[in-house]
Amino acid sequence: AQKITQTQPGMFVQEKEAVTLDCTYDTSDPSYGLFWYKQPSSGEMIFLIYQGSYDQQNATEGRYSLNFQKARKSANLVISASQLGDSAMYFCAMREVMNRDDKIIFGKGTRLHILP
Amino acid sequence: KAGVTQTPRYLIKTRGQQVTLSCSPISGHRSVSWYQQTPGQGLQFLFEYFSETQRNKGNFPGRFSGRQFSNSRSEMNVSTLELGDSALYLCASSLASGVAKNIQYFGAGTRLSVL
Numbered sequence: 035a036q037k038i039t040q041t042q043p044g045m046f047v048q049e050k051e052a053v054t055l056d057c058t059y060d061t062s063d064p065s066y067g068l069f070w071y072k073q074p075s076s077g078e079m080i081f082l083i084y085q086g087s088y089d090q091q092n093a094t095e096g097r098y099s100l101n102f103q104k105a106r107k108s109a110n111l112v113i114s115a116s117q118l119g120d121s122a123m124y125f126c127a128m129r130e131v132m133n134r135d136d137k138i139i140f141g142k143g144t145r146l147h148i149l150p
Numbered sequence: 151k152a153g154v155t156q157t158p159r160y161l162i163k164t165r166g167q168q169v170t171l172s173c174s175p176i177s178g179h180r181s182v183s184w185y186q187q188t189p190g191q192g193l194q195f196l197f198e199y200f201s202e203t204q205r206n207k208g209n210f211p212g213r214f215s216g217r218q219f220s221n222s223r224s225e226m227n228v229s230t231l232e233l234g235d236s237a238l239y240l241c242a243s244s245l246a247s248g249v250a251k252n253i254q255y256f257g258a259g260t261r262l263s264v265l
Contacts, residue, residue: 067251067252069253069254071256076258077238077240077258077259077261078256078257078258078259079240079242079256080256081253081254081255081256084251084253086251125193129252137183137195137198137206137208138183138195138254139195140185140192140193141192142192143192
């Protein structure tokens with residue numbers, strides 16, 4: 035079963051608007067971490083933000099925030115005041131810590147286009 | 151602090167050949183993971199090395215192998231290349247292993263084309 039689902043293959047957003055990228059996950063492990071990465075056309079994956087399953091508050095990093103809804107198994111990325119440089123692929127990922135198989139699993143990604 | 155360095159950036163090989171890709175992690179990071187990224191399959195985990203030991207392995211054939219040296223640098227090898235091995239190969243390093251908050255930092259990748 036797919037563990038990370040990103041339902042938006044592509045999005046077009048006007049510059050300076052806020053953007054929400056959806057991510058839902060599936061796990062039975064009570065301890066897990068959720069990550070968002072940005073991949074520009076250059077190929078490098080850039081770490082954006084982390085949310086732990088036991089964290090009480092939603093994570094924030096500058097213009098990035100993670101809307102963590104544990105009961106719904108949802109971890110949406112919110113980008114405030116989007117910029118042209120935000121155009122890229124965005125990946126949601128999860129690491130489970132159950133047993134020893136704790137590799138990171140990535141979603142299929144959302145391609146974000148910021149329009150001037 | 152220098153980031154994760156992958157060499158070479160681009161590689162062209164022919165079917166049947168073998169290839170070795172290199173990854174130098176961030177200083178102090180002891181865990182190195184490798185991923186294959188293709189348009190069809192997305193990002194797929196290959197393997198993770200921690201302190202010179204393979205800790206995790208993805209679902210890839212034995213043609214894909216790796217190793218880690220005492221200085222944490224890692225190499226991955228693909229033998230008997232197939233057309234389907236054409237992909238972006240990403241290396242990621244992290245401080246630890248086996249914990250939820252284990253942030254991986256990626257290199258720019260090696261783009262392998264198999265002709």
